[in-house]
Amino acid sequence: MAAKSEIKSTWVVVRPRQLPFSYRMDRRVPLVALAILLFTGIVLVMSISYGEYDISPLEVVRTILNVNQDHPDYKNYYLVVHTFRLPRILVAFLVGMALAASGAIMQGITRNPLADPYLLGVSGGAGLAAVAIIVWLNNVPVSVLPWAAFAGALITAVLIYTLAWKGGSSTPIRLILIGVAIEAVVGAITSIMLLFGRIEQVQQAYVWLTGSVYGRNWEHVHALGGWLLVFLPVAILMSRQLNMLALGDDTAKGLGLRVEWQRGLLLIVSVALAAAAVAVAGTIGFIGLVAPHVTRRLVGPSHEGLIPVSALFGGALLVLADLIGRWAIAPSELPIGIVTAMIGAPYFLYLFYRNRNR
């Protein structure tokens, strides 16, 4: 990337004089990001106001901003909004962000538009580690879970990557096929654990494995937020390398990129993001697949814009999915992972059709 290349009008470039750093994104990025944020805000307020204890959207906003302390129902409002609904919806948002960013990176690394953390066995590894911790240890603090999930996911990812390694490189097709095989082993181990649990625990574990944000609290928000604060910026900073990798191994090498090294680093970042999401909300499929795709059509394929915007979009999608899950079969609720599968699978079919000639 030439430092003084002519800036076309469609790009916005941030290039501080003091820092060895430049950031170039499509001009559509800020606009789209704003639109998504606005949409998320609206859905968030709607989602908080909906439920067994209805609160009007206006009062929701006032409760969040803490300006209605003189309202007669303030105490109830505060309890419902701050203790029950807001943290769970924030968790949904953060999980969506993490999964979408992770998916965007994986699609870049494997150069396969159908890659997804769920598909590559990473979610399975994270899920297994978390199930093991939950089953064997009592009262684990929530902040431990992302670490365990990260370890589990990293081991699976490294295993997949090593097994896919042949003749000095790991081709996308082998990564995906071997991911499928490892997922089967991990699934087998998980089902062993589920078989010998008590039925109540097993049912909980089922819910968790499908992906659910039910009963998540501030502790979860903090645990996940911390991981996102570290890894999302790293992902965005590495988007330049990701752009080069997306051109193909040979081209990237020609541009002076240490292909395998950078791919490994990116894989770790993407695994960390997916693992944290899985640790908090279980294995939620399809978001990591759908969000980057839709975003790519909105802001183009350059990862500087793609990663942050698809993170936002993934967050928005999950907040919406959570609302749908609570509303669809009220008073009971559908786990969020089932809602995403129901939204995601048709989209996948469409994608598959578009990519049929690859």
Next chain:
Amino acid sequence: MTAQAQPISKNTTRVLGRRALLLPGLLICIALLVMSVLWSITLGAAEIDAQVVYDALFNFDETSFEHLIIQTVRLPRVLSGVIVGASLAVAGAIMQGLTRNPLADSGILGINSGAAFAVVLAVFLLGNPPLSVYALFGFIGAAVLAGLVYGLGSMGRGGPTPLKLTLAGVILAAFISSFTTAILIGDQETLDKIRFWTAGSLAGREMPLLLQTAPYMLAGLAGAMFISRQITTISLGDDVAKGLGQNTGWVKVVAAFFVVLLAGGAVALAGPIGFVGLIIPHVVRFVVGVDYRWVIPYAALWGGILVTVADVFARVIIRPQELPVGVMMAFVGAPFFIWLARWKVKR
């Protein structure tokens, strides 16, 4: 046809180099299967020696406790294992020949999860459905998913490539399993009835269910033998098969029907057991070559042996508990799949 089949098998390397060895080999495999079945029957919580097993099978005595165990618990279980293994292996062999895809397997291609969903749905909707319903729903689920996966996977240039079929299978399986889970989450009773079954297990299979599902699988096996010659031709490629005057579309439809009978019946009986249909056909082709008239009977026998032996290990490994045989198969099968993906799948 025979004249055309001959040069093919001459050109391939195989362990049993001479055709004359194939028939004795088959007899040896039958003997092995019988031995593994007897071994499986003698093993269990109550030690029963071979003599008693023989008596229970041929001079059944209603007053003997051990004879009752064998007739009502162990025999149905081991027979289920044999027929399920045979069905899955033959289904896999047909699919691999038909799609010319080394990774085809009813588990990987999502067919098992389709049947599983249908069976769970049946239990959920009907409470305690009659056993014949299990099989019926299993077939419908398997047929629908097989059609979807194949339809999706063969879109576009290059037809059904391994990658496209695998991806379509995995995603559709994930999709349909999420509905299975949705049902199980809402209904603890169904979950409890069925959780061992969803992992793929032979535990507690009883004679009535076996008798309900076995005819379909036996029909599928016979049918597979019947069209084995056509499958050999089609496994050379559509163009070659058409050039040899075969109506490929018709053969594919008939073969798919048998696959559905085999896989759907196996899942209805034992739950989704993966990888049998992947491993066995590969090993068999390695040993007997690519003539499906031999591949199919060998695959059936070895599939039966594999599942029977795996079930014995599943019962012995963590005594007195037992593992579902589907879990055992994942441990054996996944490394094999990885090996195939690394060395047998061309870009």
